[in-house]
Amino acid sequence: MRVLEIFVDGFGLGIENPEINPLVAARTPVLDKLLDGHRLCGKDMLKTSHAALIPLDAALDMPGFPQSATGQTTLWTGVNGAKAAGRHINAYPTAELRQVIAERSIFKLLLSEGYTATFANAFTPQYFNLVEEGKLKLSTSTLTAMAGGVELRNLDQLKKGLSVYQDITNQLLIERGEALPLYSGRQAGKHLAEIAIEYDFTLFEYFQTDRAGHKQDLTKGKELVELLDEFLGAVLEYLPLQDTLVILTSDHGNLEDISTKGHTLNPVPCLLLGNFENLQYQGLNSIEQLAEFVLQVVRKH
Secondary structure, eight states, X not given: OEEEEEEXXXXXXXXXXXXXXHHHHSOOHHHHHHTTSSOOXXXXXXXXXXXXXEEEBOSTTOSSOOOHHHHHHHHHHSSOHHHHHTSOOOSSOOHHHHHHHHHHOHHHHHHHTTOOEEEOBBOOHHHHHHHHTTSSOOOHHHHHHHXXXXXXXXXXXXXXXXXXXXXSSSHHHHHTTOOOOOXXXXXXXXXXXXXXXXXXXXXXXXXXXXXXXXTTOHHHHHHHHHHHHHHHHHHHHHSXXXXXXXXXXXXXXXXXXXTSSSOBOOOEEEEEEESOTTSOOTTOOBGGGHHHHHHHHHXXX
């Protein structure tokens, strides 16, 4: 069975307070239908006829607040990144984390076993120029894909609907002068579904949520959650869900509590959609378990 993982950075399960939680304040008709109500909050597992929502601990049994580099390394290797590094690491992987990724990348493991896998995000030439100039470091997701030898998608593919930019709509690229179409969430979701149909495992990364959380911007946060809702709706409409598992998850909390600039200790969602009924997901309780869960789903079906 194919797996599409939609990774949403800084997307935790907070309290049901629309004054501080954009996930509650936003209008989300797709998620409301899936969850039988406006229920993307709280710390209890939820099962409906359309979805399973499992809260996952992101603290990784280490003191302090969870961070991106260690959380993402954990999600895409199954190795506890915080313990490997000796602490929570923000932003970019350290040498210890890069070694874990090089050895245990989910892309590397799947491709070595003969499965197909892809990273759906589009990259600009400027990104790699900045990396070569030492002005930017490779992200955890990029390193994870590269560890498996996955070909990274470009702007030409984006123009043809064969990749999706990290902001979903291309707005950021257009503002930089790129000659690209402005996509709705629905158009971009259709493109992601059409990519995912061709692979056993597909990853898409969205991190504007984490940025809005750090800025404590409730209005922007609501807009992003509503965009994600529209995007997800199209993904589900255009994928053959009878043989597809869609997972929406995150690395740590942030956006769900704009009363603070930093990350939170809230659990993150593992939202299972599509063909999930017969999967052994009830034992999931930590982001450390998700990579192995994905591997088992791809391997056994």
